[in-house]
Protein backbone atom coordinates (compact mmCIF):
# COMPACT_ATOMS: atom_id res chain seq x y z
CA UNK A 1 0.00 0.00 0.00
CA UNK A 2 2.80 2.44 0.96
CA UNK A 3 4.55 1.72 -2.36
CA UNK A 4 1.33 2.36 -4.24
CA UNK A 5 1.00 5.78 -2.57
CA UNK A 6 4.65 6.63 -3.36
CA UNK A 7 4.21 5.60 -7.02
CA UNK A 8 0.97 7.58 -7.22
CA UNK A 9 2.72 10.65 -5.80
CA UNK A 10 5.57 10.32 -8.32
CA UNK A 11 3.05 10.03 -11.18
CA UNK A 12 1.17 13.12 -9.92
CA UNK A 13 4.42 15.14 -9.66
CA UNK A 14 5.46 14.10 -13.20
CA UNK A 15 1.99 14.94 -14.55
CA UNK A 16 2.20 18.31 -12.85
CA UNK A 17 5.58 19.15 -14.43
CA UNK A 18 4.34 18.00 -17.83
CA UNK A 19 1.27 20.25 -17.53
CA UNK A 20 3.40 23.15 -16.26
CA UNK A 21 5.68 22.87 -19.30
CA UNK A 22 2.66 22.74 -21.60
CA UNK A 23 1.08 25.78 -19.92
CA UNK A 24 4.29 27.85 -20.22
CA UNK A 25 4.86 26.83 -23.83
CA UNK A 26 1.34 27.71 -25.01
CA UNK A 27 1.56 31.07 -23.21
CA UNK A 28 4.97 31.68 -24.80
CA UNK A 29 6.68 31.67 -21.40
CA UNK A 30 10.04 30.18 -20.58
CA UNK A 31 9.82 26.44 -19.86
CA UNK A 32 10.51 24.99 -16.44
CA UNK A 33 14.20 24.06 -16.70
CA UNK A 34 16.66 24.47 -13.86
CA UNK A 35 20.06 26.13 -14.26
CA UNK A 36 22.86 23.64 -13.84
CA UNK A 37 24.30 23.81 -10.30
CA UNK A 38 27.83 24.13 -11.63
CA UNK A 39 26.79 27.19 -13.65
CA UNK A 40 25.18 28.80 -10.60
CA UNK A 41 28.27 28.17 -8.47
CA UNK A 42 30.49 29.74 -11.13
CA UNK A 43 28.22 32.81 -11.43
CA UNK A 44 28.19 33.26 -7.66
CA UNK A 45 31.97 33.00 -7.52
CA UNK A 46 32.07 35.98 -9.92
CA UNK A 47 29.77 38.13 -7.78
CA UNK A 48 30.20 40.39 -4.82
CA UNK A 49 26.81 41.27 -3.34
CA UNK A 50 26.97 44.00 -0.68
CA UNK A 51 24.98 43.74 2.58
CA UNK A 52 21.34 44.86 2.28
CA UNK A 53 21.40 44.47 -1.54
CA UNK A 54 18.21 43.19 -3.16
CA UNK A 55 18.47 40.27 -5.55
CA UNK A 56 15.65 38.94 -7.72
CA UNK A 57 15.47 35.65 -9.59
CA UNK A 58 12.95 36.34 -12.34
CA UNK A 59 11.07 33.15 -13.20
CA UNK A 60 12.69 31.42 -10.25
CA UNK A 61 11.53 27.81 -10.65
CA UNK A 62 13.19 26.02 -7.74
CA UNK A 63 15.11 29.26 -6.92
CA UNK A 64 18.40 27.42 -6.71
CA UNK A 65 20.32 30.57 -7.62
CA UNK A 66 18.87 32.41 -4.61
CA UNK A 67 19.38 29.42 -2.34
CA UNK A 68 23.08 29.10 -3.16
CA UNK A 69 23.53 32.88 -3.02
CA UNK A 70 21.94 32.95 0.44
CA UNK A 71 24.58 30.52 1.70
CA UNK A 72 27.40 32.89 0.68
CA UNK A 73 25.82 36.30 1.37
CA UNK A 74 23.69 36.03 4.48
CA UNK A 75 22.62 39.66 4.88
CA UNK A 76 20.96 40.33 1.55
CA UNK A 77 17.32 40.46 0.42
CA UNK A 78 16.35 37.59 -1.86
CA UNK A 79 13.17 37.55 -3.93
CA UNK A 80 12.03 34.85 -6.33
CA UNK A 81 9.19 35.47 -8.78
CA UNK A 82 7.32 32.53 -10.26
CA UNK A 83 4.03 32.40 -12.16
CA UNK A 84 3.28 28.68 -11.81
CA UNK A 85 1.27 28.26 -8.64
CA UNK A 86 2.41 24.75 -7.72
CA UNK A 87 6.08 25.61 -8.25
CA UNK A 88 5.55 28.68 -6.06
CA UNK A 89 3.84 26.52 -3.43
CA UNK A 90 6.65 23.92 -3.43
CA UNK A 91 9.17 26.75 -2.99
CA UNK A 92 7.23 28.31 -0.11
CA UNK A 93 7.00 24.98 1.72
CA UNK A 94 10.64 24.06 1.00
CA UNK A 95 12.03 27.41 2.16
CA UNK A 96 9.86 27.34 5.26
CA UNK A 97 11.20 23.92 6.20
CA UNK A 98 14.79 25.02 5.46
CA UNK A 99 14.36 28.19 7.51
CA UNK A 100 15.36 30.29 4.50
CA UNK A 101 14.51 33.98 4.33
CA UNK A 102 13.99 33.91 0.54
CA UNK A 103 10.71 35.59 -0.33
CA UNK A 104 8.77 33.92 -3.12
CA UNK A 105 6.15 35.90 -5.05
CA UNK A 106 3.46 34.21 -7.08
CA UNK A 107 3.44 36.77 -9.90
CA UNK A 108 4.09 37.39 -13.53
CA UNK A 109 7.53 39.00 -13.85
CA UNK A 110 6.00 41.74 -16.01
CA UNK A 111 3.72 42.76 -13.14
CA UNK A 112 6.36 43.50 -10.50
CA UNK A 113 8.28 46.73 -10.16
CA UNK A 114 12.04 46.32 -10.20
CA UNK A 115 12.98 49.73 -8.81
CA UNK A 116 14.64 48.28 -5.69
CA UNK A 117 16.63 45.62 -7.55
CA UNK A 118 20.42 45.62 -7.28
CA UNK A 119 20.87 42.26 -9.03
CA UNK A 120 18.56 40.33 -11.35
CA UNK A 121 19.13 36.73 -12.35
CA UNK A 122 17.31 35.43 -15.43
CA UNK A 123 17.18 32.13 -17.28
CA UNK A 124 14.20 32.79 -19.51
CA UNK A 125 14.01 32.95 -23.33
CA UNK A 126 14.95 35.27 -26.20
CA UNK A 127 11.36 36.53 -26.52
CA UNK A 128 11.05 37.33 -22.82
CA UNK A 129 14.47 39.02 -22.64
CA UNK A 130 13.51 41.17 -25.64
CA UNK A 131 10.36 42.27 -23.82
CA UNK A 132 12.27 42.86 -20.57
CA UNK A 133 14.66 45.39 -22.13
CA UNK A 134 12.18 48.28 -21.92
CA UNK A 135 11.09 47.27 -18.42
CA UNK A 136 14.69 47.20 -17.18
CA UNK A 137 15.35 50.64 -18.71
CA UNK A 138 12.14 52.08 -17.27
CA UNK A 139 12.25 50.66 -13.73
CA UNK A 140 15.78 49.70 -12.72
CA UNK A 141 18.12 52.16 -11.11
CA UNK A 142 21.39 52.95 -12.81
CA UNK A 143 23.94 50.32 -11.86
CA UNK A 144 21.52 47.38 -11.47
CA UNK A 145 23.26 44.22 -12.63
CA UNK A 146 21.42 41.75 -14.84
CA UNK A 147 22.86 38.27 -15.12
CA UNK A 148 21.34 36.23 -17.90
CA UNK A 149 21.99 32.57 -18.48
CA UNK A 150 22.12 31.78 -22.25
CA UNK A 151 19.91 34.62 -23.50
CA UNK A 152 21.25 38.05 -24.41
CA UNK A 153 19.79 41.48 -23.68
CA UNK A 154 19.11 43.34 -26.92
CA UNK A 155 21.02 46.63 -27.42
CA UNK A 156 23.09 46.12 -24.26
CA UNK A 157 26.77 45.15 -24.28
CA UNK A 158 27.71 42.75 -21.49
CA UNK A 159 30.60 43.86 -19.30
CA UNK A 160 31.48 40.22 -18.82
CA UNK A 161 30.69 36.90 -20.50
CA UNK A 162 31.66 33.54 -19.06
CA UNK A 163 31.22 30.06 -20.50
CA UNK A 164 30.39 27.07 -18.35
CA UNK A 165 29.69 23.66 -19.92
CA UNK A 166 29.17 25.31 -23.33
CA UNK A 167 26.54 27.72 -21.94
CA UNK A 168 27.26 31.43 -22.01
CA UNK A 169 26.38 33.66 -19.07
CA UNK A 170 26.03 37.37 -19.75
CA UNK A 171 26.63 40.07 -17.11
CA UNK A 172 25.04 43.45 -17.86
CA UNK A 173 24.80 46.76 -16.03
CA UNK A 174 21.76 48.97 -16.61
Ligand SMILES: C[S@@+](CC[C@H](N)C(=O)[O-])C[C@H]1O[C@@H](n2cnc3c(N)ncnc32)[C@H](O)[C@@H]1O
Nearest residue numbers: 029030033034035059060061082083108109123
Ligand atom coordinates in the same frame (compact mmCIF):
# COMPACT_ATOMS: atom_id res chain seq x y z
C1 LIG B 1 14.05 28.17 -17.54
S1 LIG B 1 13.18 28.19 -15.98
C2 LIG B 1 14.44 28.83 -14.93
C3 LIG B 1 14.21 28.51 -13.48
C4 LIG B 1 15.28 29.05 -12.53
N1 LIG B 1 15.39 30.49 -12.63
C5 LIG B 1 16.62 28.45 -12.82
O1 LIG B 1 17.45 29.13 -13.43
O2 LIG B 1 16.85 27.29 -12.43
C6 LIG B 1 12.07 29.56 -16.20
C7 LIG B 1 11.07 29.72 -15.08
O3 LIG B 1 10.41 30.96 -15.29
C8 LIG B 1 9.01 30.80 -15.05
N2 LIG B 1 8.37 31.82 -15.86
C9 LIG B 1 8.28 31.89 -17.21
N3 LIG B 1 7.64 32.99 -17.60
C10 LIG B 1 7.30 33.67 -16.46
C11 LIG B 1 6.61 34.89 -16.19
N4 LIG B 1 6.16 35.65 -17.18
N5 LIG B 1 6.44 35.27 -14.90
C12 LIG B 1 6.91 34.50 -13.87
N6 LIG B 1 7.58 33.32 -14.07
C13 LIG B 1 7.77 32.92 -15.34
C14 LIG B 1 8.73 29.36 -15.50
O4 LIG B 1 7.56 28.84 -14.90
C15 LIG B 1 10.00 28.65 -15.04
O5 LIG B 1 9.88 28.19 -13.71
